[in-house]
Amino acid sequence: MLLLAIDTSTSAITAALCGGPGPVSRTVLDARGHSERLAPLLAGCLAESGHTAGDVTHVAVGTGPGPFTGLRVGMVTGTTFALARGIPVVGVCSLDALARTAAAAAGDGELLVATDARRKEVYWARYGVRAGRAHRLTDPAVARPADLPAEVRALPTAGRGPVLFPDLFPRPLPVLDVDAAALGALALEGLELGLAMPVEPLYLRRPDALTSAERASR
Amino acid sequence: MSADEPLVLGIETSCDETGVGIVRGETLLVDAIASSVDEHARFGGVVPEVASRAHLEAMVPTIERACGQAGVRLQDLDAVAVTSGPGLAGALMVGVAAAKALAVALGRPLYGVNHLAAHVAVDVVEHGPLPEPTMALLVSGGHSSLLLVPDVTSDVQSLGSTIDDAAGEAFDKVARVLGLPFPGGPHIDRAAREGGQVAIDFPRGLTNNRDMERHRFDFSFSGLKTAVARWVEAREASGEPVPVADVAASFQEAVVDVLTRKAVLACMENGVHALQVGGGVAANSRLRAMAQERCARAGIALRVPRPGLCTDNGAMVAALGAQMVARGREPSDLCLPADSSMPVTLVRA
Numbered sequence: 001m002l003l004l005a006i007d008t009s010t011s012a013i014t015a016a017l018c019g020g021p022g023p024v025s026r027t028v029l030d031a032r033g034h035s036e037r038l039a040p041l042l043a044g045c046l047a048e049s050g051h052t053a054g055d056v057t058h059v060a061v062g063t064g065p066g067p068f069t070g071l072r073v074g075m076v077t078g079t080t081f082a083l084a085r086g087i088p089v090v091g092v093c094s095l096d097a098l099a100r101t102a103a104a105a106a107g108d109g110e111l112l113v114a115t116d117a118r119r120k121e122v123y124w125a126r127y128g129v130r131a132g133r134a135h136r137l138t139d140p141a142v143a144r145p146a147d148l149p150a151e152v153r154a155l156p157t158a159g160r161g162p163v164l165f166p167d168l169f170p171r172p173l174p175v176l177d178v179d180a181a182a183l184g185a186l187a188l189e190g191l192e193l194g195l196a197m198p199v200e201p202l203y204l205r206r207p208d209a210l211t212s213a214e215r216a217s218r
Numbered sequence: 219m220s221a222d223e224p225l226v227l228g229i230e231t232s233c234d235e236t237g238v239g240i241v242r243g244e245t246l247l248v249d250a251i252a253s254s255v256d257e258h259a260r261f262g263g264v265v266p267e268v269a270s271r272a273h274l275e276a277m278v279p280t281i282e283r284a285c286g287q288a289g290v291r292l293q294d295l296d297a298v299a300v301t302s303g304p305g306l307a308g309a310l311m312v313g314v315a316a317a318k319a320l321a322v323a324l325g326r327p328l329y330g331v332n333h334l335a336a337h338v339a340v341d342v343v344e345h346g347p348l349p350e351p352t353m354a355l356l357v358s359g360g361h362s363s364l365l366l367v368p369d370v371t372s373d374v375q376s377l378g379s380t381i382d383d384a385a386g387e388a389f390d391k392v393a394r395v396l397g398l399p400f401p402g403g404p405h406i407d408r409a410a411r412e413g414g415q416v417a418i419d420f421p422r423g424l425t426n427n428r429d430m431e432r433h434r435f436d437f438s439f440s441g442l443k444t445a446v447a448r449w450v451e452a453r454e455a456s457g458e459p460v461p462v463a464d465v466a467a468s469f470q471e472a473v474v475d476v477l478t479r480k481a482v483l484a485c486m487e488n489g490v491h492a493l494q495v496g497g498g499v500a501a502n503s504r505l506r507a508m509a510q511e512r513c514a515r516a517g518i519a520l521r522v523p524r525p526g527l528c529t530d531n532g533a534m535v536a537a538l539g540a541q542m543v544a545r546g547r548e549p550s551d552l553c554l555p556a557d558s559s560m561p562v563t564l565v566r567a
């Protein structure tokens with residue numbers, strides 16, 4: 001089993017090959033370069049691991065939530081790669097991958113993931129942590145940070161939320177962006193357990209446009 | 219692979235159509251399209267975010283459908299081509315990313331090609347090799363360009379383009395003024411059949427002597443659109459009914475007159491004996507008729523692909539990619555960007 005994991009929902013463009021003796025992962029930080037940089041990164045991962053595209057048996061993509069344009073680059077790359085190889089593709093919530101990385105270093109209790117949703121908002125979800133493992137307690141959502149309850153904001157927080165709004169998230173964790181190796185590990189576990197992992201983008205916002213009828217009614 | 223009959227898949231996502239075409243050499247095997255035009259109709263125009271979402275949803279099913287209908291397996295492809303610009307940035311990125319994924323997964327070369335050059339190249343699957351040079355008039359909701367094309371795989375020159383609205387945009391806006399649905403082109407064309415082409419004397423932009431010096435092969439449709447709107451408003455203000463058919467026919471005549479007049483002039487002044495018309499507006503029946511008439515008079519061979527190949531589609535991208543492979547052009551790098559304002563002189567990014 002060799003799983004190719006891809007995520008482009010945060011400032012990191014990240015890809016990993018998991019399931020072998022140790023994951024090979026590559027990440028570059030470039031919030032606007034997804035469409036240029038992801039494919040060379042994939043090719044680099046394959047080359048570094050000594051594998052060819054034909055060795056990959058599964059693909060996992062981060063389904064966000066995240067800024068739409070970048071998110072789509074990763075998702076269409078993963079789904080098209082899987083189509084070309086005739087292999088299955090699964091989706092993993094990107095916030096879960098951040099929580100997994102953060103939980104490894106956190107004690108038992110709860111943590112928050114809050115990522116950059118642009119427009120002065122964050123994508124967020126709350127997680128319970130036990131024995132270094134995170135499980136999601138709330139559905140991913142988008143909100144202005146100040147609208148989150150104070151006790152939620154007070155949790156140890158992964159993602160770029162605390163970098164962007166340091167006054168509102170007082171307990172930053174040193175995990176800012178998704179690591180595809182963590183996303184891939186979640187996907188492998190989900191496959192093992194036979195979980196449904198739909199490849200549906202988590203936009204959480206409607207497109208910014210009014211229909212002709214809505215315009216007329218204003 | 220066979221160098222003169224390469225099997226190439228092309229992806230087009232520069233606007234609201236998700237197009238996937240497959241070409242073997244100069245033979246079209248399939249042209250699969252998923253359009254989000256119905257979704258945009260609710261908004262009265264193309265909404266970039268709606269288009270991008272639709273591209274992501276449609277990409278895999280459209281590639282599957284294309285392969286199924288053509289009886290081609292992806293691993294049989296010799297190369298992958300994709301529109302890398304110009305177009306809507308977020309929409310282009312979906313197609314470019316998909317094409318790169320195919321290239322990496324299959325280990326095949328990638329060609330990031332110019333959308334406008336692809337509109338010209340598509341005619342080989344319909345009418346055989348392009349005369350060299352060819353003159354191309356590309357008119358749609360996104361473009362109005364007059365191109366001199368010595369070699370569509372490497373050398374495309376812009377003689378002129380619109381300085382304001384695209385021709386198709388003018389059709390959409392006038393349709394709105396007349397209470398006709400979006401997209402306006404087919405509705406104006408239909409309404410115009412019952413109307414008088416010279417009923418109303420609408421302006422021909424950039425055709426007076428001074429403009430013909432400075433903007434010889436450029437177009438302008440904004441003034442025309444405004445003139446139509448004023449005329450209709452005046453009619454409504456006077457309480458008289460608006461003669462929709464006459465307005466549509468006279469407006470259409472003004473657009474088509476300028477387009478064909480400048481295109482034929484460009485051919486004559488550059489010693490070009492073939493004119494190709496492409497883009498969505500090429501489906502306009504009056505444009506086809508007048509181009510035919512004026513080309514015949516000037517001794518110019520007119521080439522117009524069938525309507526399905528004039529609007530945005532994947533076949534045109536595949537066709538250009540196949541011609542690049544056949545002529546031994548270098549493929550693109552994997553870090554190829556999606557370039558929303560890609561100049562037409564850059565045929566392959």
Ligand SMILES: [Zn+2]
Binds near residue numbers: 333337358361497530
């Ligand atoms: Zn076009």
